[in-house]
Amino acid sequence: MKSIISKLTLLIFIALLGSSCKVLEEQLSNSPKTLYPYVEGQQVGFVNQDLEQFIRPKFQLQSGGDWPYTFSEGLAAVYQSGKGGYINKKGHFAITPDYQRVHAFSEGLALVRTEGSYGFINKNGSFVIPPQYSDAHSFHDGQAAVKKDGRWGFIDRNGSWTVDPQFIAVGNFSDGLARVQTPDHREWGFINQDGKFEIAPQYRNAKTFSNGLAAVELEYRQWGYIDTSGKIVIPSQFLAAGSFSEGRAPAAMPANNNLAQKKYGYINKEGEFIVDPAYERAFPFHNGYARIVKSGKFGFINHHGEIAVNPIYSRAWNFHNGLALVKIGDKYGYINKKGIFVLEPNS
DSSP, X not given: OHHHHHHHHHHHHHHHHHHHHHHHHHHHHOOOSOOXXXXXXXXXXXXXXXXXXXXXXXXXXXXXXXXXXXXXXXXXXXXETTEEEEEOTTSOEEEEEEESEEEXXXXXXXXXXXXXXXXEEOTXXXXXXXXXXXXEOOOBTTBEEEEEXXXXXXXXXXXXXXXXXXXXXEOOOBTTBEEEEOTTTOOEEEEOTTSOEEEEEEXXXXXXXXXXXXXXXXXXXXXXXXXTTSOEEEEEEESEEOOOBTTBEEEEEEETTEEEEEEEEEEOTTSOEEEEEEESEEOOOBTTEEEEEETTEEEEEETTSOEEEEEEESEEOOOBTTXXXXXXXXXXXXXXXXXXXXXXXXX
């Protein structure tokens, strides 16, 4: 009898131990859905949704386009001692920092630069497409724009040319089309993913398609918008124009009838101003809010064109999950949609 009880006790103990280990393993493997970069002592770490430190500050603060660091497809491109690599959500390097430049993962591959050339790696850190390009963009819609021998073309995920290098400048594919600039007359047109022109080169300048419309420079060096068939939907009338997002696009008109100065507002898809031109700079809407610049400072407006966050910041980034990273002086912090600091500025 004692033997049976002992065996049962042992089995229960093993079961409980296994259950505890499983729970512990799950707790250790679980990472916050969102991690936000923050700065302390000029080093970058990450906080969780509760703005509690999750990854201690140990990464290099970048002043250029690589900042702020964000996670994409489970990894974040960061820099340490002047070299770029990739960390997981526990803060450990999944890919050793060995590269001159690193970009976020997109469609399973990441664009990196090493020894002066660009190539693409997978999440194991192995080159899928060897470094051989003088410049390149990340993958979008299954293709990446790359520059070789002074000309831009497009490749697929195997590194094979889908559009031969022949253009002096290009944009990424969006809405099935990519803007390209031809070398002959330096005009812009739009090609499909087979490299055929859907909209013939004819524009002095052009922006990428977004929400079915693209800003192009038309008559009198003014901007208007075309649809994916090339039809003019909004006639040329703006000094500058940006991409549509959430049914609105930033566009600029002369300030006080002075063509040398411009003020930005927001238009609808009929080309009507729904937010009067009043800003020195304006950016596309994101999650219901848009960044604007007034008197040299960044702030935010809402869909109604009302100032939601006063323009007092030297730099600001888009809202994500209700929080926006802002810079005031040389310090970084996080604000909510009322402009209240939820993570005080630190440097």
